[in-house]
Amino acid sequence: MRKLALPPGCPKMSYANSILAKHEPVKTFLTNHTPLVEQAIDDYINKLPLLQAINRPIIQPHERDQYTSVFSSRTNAFKEIITQMRFGQTSNYTKEYCQYCGINLNKSIDHFFPKEIYPLLSAATINLIPCCKDCNTNKSTRVYDSAGVREFINFYYDDFLDIEFLKCSIIFPGSSAVPSIVFSLQLTGLISYAQSVVQNHFNKLKLINIYGAVVGCYFEELTSECRDAAQAADLQNTINNKRNAMVPIYGVNYFKVALLKELAAQHSSFFHYLHV
Ligand SMILES: [Zn+2]
Numbered sequence: 026m027r028k029l030a031l032p033p034g035c036p037k038m039s040y041a042n043s044i045l046a047k048h049e050p051v052k053t054f055l056t057n058h059t060p061l062v063e064q065a066i067d068d069y070i071n072k073l074p075l076l077q078a079i080n081r082p083i084i085q086p087h088e089r090d091q092y093t094s095v096f097s098s099r100t101n102a103f104k105e106i107i108t109q110m111r112f113g114q115t116s117n118y119t120k121e122y123c124q125y126c127g128i129n130l131n132k133s134i135d136h137f138f139p140k141e142i143y144p145l146l147s148a149a150t151i152n153l154i155p156c157c158k159d160c161n162t163n164k165s166t167r168v169y170d171s172a173g174v175r176e177f178i179n180f181y182y183d184d185f186l187d188i189e190f191l192k193c194s195i196i197f198p199g200s201s202a203v204p205s206i207v208f209s210l211q212l213t214g215l216i217s218y219a220q221s222v223v224q225n226h227f228n229k230l231k232l233i234n235i236y237g238a239v240v241g242c243y244f245e246e247l248t249s250e251c252r253d254a255a256q257a258a259d260l261q262n263t264i265n266n267k268r269n270a271m272v273p274i275y276g277v278n279y280f281k282v283a284l285l286k287e288l289a290a291q292h293s294s295f296f297h298y299l300h301v
Pocket residue numbers: 123124125126127128129156157158159160161
């Protein structure tokens with residue numbers, strides 16, 4: 026769970042360039058809406074970093090349909106915007122993996138503010154999040170909960186991703202049986218609005234369940250990699266080194282990073298587990 030690099034260039038310029046590729050009468054339609062689109066982009070850029078709600082632009086249904094059709098994922102204009110956005114990512118992790126779960130490849134693109142409700146943002150680079158199809162489906166078109174709190178983390182602008190909030194707990198059974206590994210959220214380090222956003226994000230995307238389902242494979246991998254450690258202290262060093270190498274790539278709230286932290290804390294139990 027890392028921030029995405031902001032797409033290169035100004036999102037207003039990307040919009041202007043995408044209009045150039047269009048033919049009449051769409052070109053005139055989009056050109057006439059440029060001030061409204063620029064206002065929507067400014068609203069996004071100014072309010073998201075402050076965790077404020079953005080305005081829902083007033084637009085006629087036929088205009089909304091026009092937007093969703095001219096910037097549908099099949100159009101060259103939209104494909105060009107996606108290429109730019111992907112090109113701007115500096116790490117292979119954010120280039121290739123789903124931003125929401127961090128596990129599957131990002132074969133899909135989510136409109137953070139759904140194009141059906143915020144059509145003026147349908148071609149804004151900063152509104153596009155590479156993700157997997159499952160997360161895109163789970164996210165659906167929700168934006169704010171009934172209390173007006175955002176439902177999802179925004180990976181371009183939210184600044185709280187370096188604060189640890191994903192916790193892993195492990196219970197070693199005292200035999201060679203597979204330990205119980207459980208993830209939970211520990212949100213006390215975050216301001217209250219961010220706590221709600223993270224809680225919503227994990228609930229809606231079912232991330233605790235997803236991490237619980239995939240962690241067993243990674244734990245197996247680790248047991249074979251760590252079996253050679255001669256002493257518990259060596260094992261602790263190995264685990265810490267793995268975690269330190271992972272944090273800059275995946276962030277502190279990645280399930281593998283949280284698991285490694287807990288294994289380092291419980292290195293004696295893990296050592297015993299590896300040698301029974
Ligand atoms: Zn995903």
